[in-house]
Amino acid sequence: MEILNRIEKIVKLFSQKNIQIAVAESCTGGYVSNMITNISGASAIFERGIICYSNKAKIELLDINPDSLEEHGAVSDVIVKQLANNIRIKSKVNIGIGISGIAGPTGGSPEKPVGLVYIGFSTETGITIEKYIFKTDRINFKQKVLEKVIQYLESINI
Amino acid sequence: MEILNRIEKIVKLFSQKNIQIAVAESCTGGYVSNMITNISGASAIFERGIICYSNKAKIELLDINPDSLEEHGAVSDVIVKQLANNIRIKSKVNIGIGISGIAGPTGGSPEKPVGLVYIGFSTETGITIEKYIFKTDRINFKQKVLEKVIQYLESINI
Numbered sequence: 001m002e003i004l005n006r007i008e009k010i011v012k013l014f015s016q017k018n019i020q021i022a023v024a025e026s027c028t029g030g031y032v033s034n035m036i037t038n039i040s041g042a043s044a045i046f047e048r049g050i051i052c053y054s055n056k057a058k059i060e061l062l063d064i065n066p067d068s069l070e071e072h073g074a075v076s077d078v079i080v081k082q083l084a085n086n087i088r089i090k091s092k093v094n095i096g097i098g099i100s101g102i103a104g105p106t107g108g109s110p111e112k113p114v115g116l117v118y119i120g121f122s123t124e125t126g127i128t129i130e131k132y133i134f135k136t137d138r139i140n141f142k143q144k145v146l147e148k149v150i151q152y153l154e155s156i157n158i
Numbered sequence: 159m160e161i162l163n164r165i166e167k168i169v170k171l172f173s174q175k176n177i178q179i180a181v182a183e184s185c186t187g188g189y190v191s192n193m194i195t196n197i198s199g200a201s202a203i204f205e206r207g208i209i210c211y212s213n214k215a216k217i218e219l220l221d222i223n224p225d226s227l228e229e230h231g232a233v234s235d236v237i238v239k240q241l242a243n244n245i246r247i248k249s250k251v252n253i254g255i256g257i258s259g260i261a262g263p264t265g266g267s268p269e270k271p272v273g274l275v276y277i278g279f280s281t282e283t284g285i286t287i288e289k290y291i292f293k294t295d296r297i298n299f300k301q302k303v304l305e306k307v308i309q310y311l312e313s314i315n316i
Contacts, residue, residue: 037187
């Protein structure tokens with residue numbers, strides 16, 4: 001499987017460079033962490049994952065601001081920025097990844113359609129937020145998000 | 159895929175009965191949570207997942223006793239009992255699931271061979287710890303563990 005080969009390269013490179021990551025994922029439900037940990041040796045680079053499926057879990061485990069949640073909703077650049085920053089800082093890793101979206105098939109609205117996802121990448125030097133709309137089924141949606149995470153990890157130079 | 163049909167039945171049944179679960183998984187790296195959240199509607203029953211891959215994450219996120227970790231190791235009935243109990247209590251759910259094992263291919267020892275896994279299920283009325291040795295590859299290992307989790311959730315009557 002091509003994506004696993006790409007993840008294996010990242011695991012090897014990050015191990016050599018002593019780079020660690022942590023993932024706070026909501027809509028992908030553990031898929032990103034699962035795929036990374038399919039690689040033997042992943043424990044050297046993968047410190048933890050938090051599947052903050054409920055808003056309660058986001059608040060309790062990742063110090064997400066309840067007022068921000070209320071104002072912007074869980075699927076927003078504001079919340080994903082907090083997810084990525086806070087998982088990085090709390091885990092003391094180099095790269096924090098935050099993911100929130102609407103996997104569907106239910107839960108969409110005109111402003112926030114099914115397939116909408118924000119992905120945040122936090123490092124010591126800054127944060128990158130990406131926004132996509134993946135109009136597909138629930139399982140493919142997770143794969144598309146993973147692809148974007150892997151692309152980012154391949155491209156980053158820290 | 160047969161296992162997804164079985165998970166879908168659990169999601170429907172638990173939704174009707176208002177039963178929530180939370181998962182603290184180490185060696186399975188998010189696979190159990192990922193498979194449960196592949197079902198639309200899973201958010202009604204899946205409150206959170208914690209992928210406590212490092213010992214630091216186990217201590218910080220799940221209040222695992224560092225002395226117990228030192229004495230028994232992360233892959234032990236003692237630690238899995240703490241994982242299952244603590245994720246249930248901290249998440250305020252009905253069923254807490256804790257998983258710790260050695261997915262391999264490295265990391266085994268004569269006392270704790272590759273494939274060893276403890277799975278804990280905590281409810282208000284007690285705790286069940288299951289021990290298995292799945293001699294297979296890393297990805298199949300995760301599937302075997304999921305199978306046991308699903309069997310438990312199908313059989314429980316709360």
